Every structure is written in C-alpha cells, then in structure tokens.
Amino acid sequence: MIAQLLPTEVVAVDATLDPPEATLFPEEAEQIRNAVEKRRLEFTTARWCARRALAGLGLPAMPILPGLRGAPQWAPDVVGSMTHCNGYRAAAVARTSDMAAIGIDAEPNDTLPEGILESIALPQERGWVRQLMRTAPEVCWDRLLFSMKESVYKAWFPLTGRELDFEDALITVNPLARTFRARLLLPASALKEGDPTGFSGRWSAGGGVLVSAIAVPATVPATVGGQQNAPYQMLVGSAA
Ligand SMILES: CC(C)(COP(=O)(O)OP(=O)(O)OC[C@H]1O[C@@H](n2cnc3c(N)ncnc32)[C@H](O)[C@@H]1OP(=O)(O)O)[C@@H](O)C(=O)NCCC(=O)NCCS
Structure with a gap:
C-alpha cells in the first residue's frame, strides 16, 4: 500500500x-x-x-x-x-x-473523536473536510487531514530538529489525484536558511486504513513551487 x-x-x-x-x-x-x-x-x-x-x-x-x-x-x-x-x-x-x-503516517479510517478536528485543523481545512465528508464519505477526511499533518511533522522534525504545531501547516488536498500539499505558515523570523516552506505528498485509503506519505528529494528545495511540487489542479481547499 x-x-x-x-x-x-x-x-x-x-x-x-x-x-x-x-x-x-x-x-x-x-x-x-x-x-x-x-x-x-x-x-x-x-x-x-x-x-x-x-x-x-x-x-x-x-x-x-x-x-x-x-x-x-x-x-x-x-x-x-x-x-x-x-x-x-x-x-x-x-x-x-x-x-x-x-x-509517513497511517491512521484507521474512522472519524476523529469529538472535538479533535477543531484542535488540529485551520478554518480553511475544516471547510474542505466538511465538504468532502458529504460528497465522499467513504474516506474519513478529518482523520486523513490528521495523518497528513503527522507526515508533515515526521518529515519536518528530522530535517530541522524543531517542533511544528498543527496550526503551522495548511493542508490542501486533491481527492481525485490522491495528492496533498502542506504550506507552512511559520513567520519568516521562525525560519532558518534551508528550511522547507512546504511539502507535497500522496495518500491512499484501503483495508480500513488511511496512509499519507511525503518524500523530499535531496536535490530539490522542499518548497511549494519547487520542482517536486509540479503543478496539479487543486480541487479542494486550494490555497497555494
Ligand atoms: C510523533 C508523532 C508524529 C507520531 O505520530 P503518531 O500518529 O502518534 O504515531 P505513528 O505510529 O504514526 O508514528 C510513530 C513513529 O513516529 C516516529 N516518530 C516519533 N517521534 C518522531 C519525531 N519527532 N520525528 C519523526 N518521527 C518521529 C517513530 O518512529 C515512531 O515509532 P516508534 O516509537 O515505534 O519508533 C505524534 O505523536 C506527535 O507527537 N505529533 C505532534 C506533532 C505534530 O504532529 N504536529 C503537526 C504539525 S503540522
């Protein structure tokens, strides 16, 4: 998978x-x-x-x-x-x-416990989660958002050695291509030279499990707009 x-x-x-x-x-x-x-x-x-x-x-x-x-x-x-x-x-x-x-991060394809979405999601993210929950309910989009943020953290932390809060990354998702992007919202003063300003990843759902994955190439800056973030149409929650 x-x-x-x-x-x-x-x-x-x-x-x-x-x-x-x-x-x-x-x-x-x-x-x-x-x-x-x-x-x-x-x-x-x-x-x-x-x-x-x-x-x-x-x-x-x-x-x-x-x-x-x-x-x-x-x-x-x-x-x-x-x-x-x-x-x-x-x-x-x-x-x-x-x-x-x-x-990489895996989560059960179950909706998040009551109140958790509010604590991990930005308003724009809550918007696309609610929309997709109505139109594509076979995927628990709230849990998938959580997984994507965990994948972001697992890529970010070993690169920088610094923490990242849930409100520091704005996730947008392409439900058809099964891709996602994370735009980091950290102020310039919080970024150090070479820090990524965004990530792109892929996700899947199957067998009751949601999986998200990010891989940052060694030779390409991990920034939104960099080569690894080759343009694709953002269908939901487009912010980039
Ligand atoms: C560390 C964390 C990401 C683990 O995710 P999880 O969904 O709870 O658990 P998972 O089973 O998917 O992952 C656990 C594995 O993550 C890895 N991991 C733990 N801390 C890590 C870190 N700081 N950096 C990278 N990987 C880490 C470990 O390999 C761990 O497995 P192990 O304990 O067997 O070695 C999560 O518990 C956490 O602290 N999250 C808060 C920070 C965050 O997500 N911010 C959002 C930023 S947008």
Missing part, C-alpha cells in the same frame, strides 16, 4: 499482521522493557518492516532506536520514517544522496 505512494528511490515495506519471527536488538528491546503488549508489537513489527526496507537498499540489519523527541535514529547516510496503527505497520527508507526527508 505505502510503496505506491513514494518515489522509486524510497524502499517501503508494510505489514498488516505481526510476524512471529520479528525480533529486536537488545538495545531496542530495552526501550520497550515496560511497555504493554500492543506497544511491543507495533514497535517490533515497524522495525521488522524497516530492516526489510534497509535490506532493499543493500544495508545490513541494525538497531533503530528512538532519538530526540522520539525521532528514529537511522545510519548517517539513511533517512526514513515509521508508522503504526491498529492492523497496519510500515517503514520507508532512502539514501541521503536521494532523499532529504521522508514522513
């Missing part, structure tokens, strides 16, 4: 079951020593996916430990991202020579 959302330079592996043969390195196991079973399983299977993905890049199995603010620590020449939700786990990795950042 996830590999189709990412460029060929990215190796992505997903799983809908927890393989019994999945194991952890001792230092990884230490990280979840006191965790409940659900956490152990998602942590372990995401790393099983990651090691298979790393093997696809020709790299050996290695521990993948949580680093600053929980961001996974990859080998120096690797970028990647992991996600897990009920019934779905995934990892995506690439060489830093090809990609500057990857952000």
Whole structure:
C-alpha cells in the first residue's frame, strides 16, 4: 500500500499482521522493557518492516532506536520514517544522496473523536473536510487531514530538529489525484536558511486504513513551487 505512494528511490515495506519471527536488538528491546503488549508489537513489527526496507537498499540489519523527541535514529547516510496503527505497520527508507526527508503516517479510517478536528485543523481545512465528508464519505477526511499533518511533522522534525504545531501547516488536498500539499505558515523570523516552506505528498485509503506519505528529494528545495511540487489542479481547499 505505502510503496505506491513514494518515489522509486524510497524502499517501503508494510505489514498488516505481526510476524512471529520479528525480533529486536537488545538495545531496542530495552526501550520497550515496560511497555504493554500492543506497544511491543507495533514497535517490533515497524522495525521488522524497516530492516526489510534497509535490506532493499543493500544495508545490513541494525538497531533503530528512538532519538530526540522520539525521532528514529537511522545510519548517517539513511533517512526514513515509521508508522503504526491498529492492523497496519510500515517503514520507508532512502539514501541521503536521494532523499532529504521522508514522513509517513497511517491512521484507521474512522472519524476523529469529538472535538479533535477543531484542535488540529485551520478554518480553511475544516471547510474542505466538511465538504468532502458529504460528497465522499467513504474516506474519513478529518482523520486523513490528521495523518497528513503527522507526515508533515515526521518529515519536518528530522530535517530541522524543531517542533511544528498543527496550526503551522495548511493542508490542501486533491481527492481525485490522491495528492496533498502542506504550506507552512511559520513567520519568516521562525525560519532558518534551508528550511522547507512546504511539502507535497500522496495518500491512499484501503483495508480500513488511511496512509499519507511525503518524500523530499535531496536535490530539490522542499518548497511549494519547487520542482517536486509540479503543478496539479487543486480541487479542494486550494490555497497555494
Ligand atoms: C510523533 C508523532 C508524529 C507520531 O505520530 P503518531 O500518529 O502518534 O504515531 P505513528 O505510529 O504514526 O508514528 C510513530 C513513529 O513516529 C516516529 N516518530 C516519533 N517521534 C518522531 C519525531 N519527532 N520525528 C519523526 N518521527 C518521529 C517513530 O518512529 C515512531 O515509532 P516508534 O516509537 O515505534 O519508533 C505524534 O505523536 C506527535 O507527537 N505529533 C505532534 C506533532 C505534530 O504532529 N504536529 C503537526 C504539525 S503540522
């Protein structure tokens, strides 16, 4: 499911079951020593996916430990991202020579709990979410918006080492092409040289799961209007 959302330079592996043969390195196991079973399983299977993905890049199995603010620590020449939700786990990795950042996120295709949309969505985003909830109710657009923002954060944080709030990214979606864009709303004073000012990504829905994915090429600025954001018609919530 996830590999189709990412460029060929990215190796992505997903799983809908927890393989019994999945194991952890001792230092990884230490990280979840006191965790409940659900956490152990998602942590372990995401790393099983990651090691298979790393093997696809020709790299050996290695521990993948949580680093600053929980961001996974990859080998120096690797970028990647992991996600897990009920019934779905995934990892995506690439060489830093090809990609500057990857952000992936999976969520159940269920509507957000009451009140959450208001806390994560900008007014313009609430507008397209409500419209699409009426016209294409097979996708929980509120949850998909949440997933896209999580993908943005997972790409942003390893690139910059800085936090990003939900109101800092304005998401627009193309429901037919299954693409999305994030325009960062940070004031110029909050941006440092080389920071991305936007991201573009792809999304999918299937098997009760929503997945969003962003891959930032190493050689192209991650800005809206950059080459990676080749123009496409924004059908809903167009803001770019
Ligand atoms: C960290 C966060 C993005 C994780 O997303 P989630 O939907 O809760 O959980 P997922 O299962 O999809 O992803 C978990 C994985 O994200 C990765 N992750 C955690 N913190 C991360 C960070 N700071 N940067 C990048 N990746 C991170 C880890 O690999 C983690 O898996 P692991 O704990 O097994 O190693 C989320 O909990 C969070 O803190 N969000 C607030 C910030 C935010 O989203 N802002 C919106 C900006 S528009």
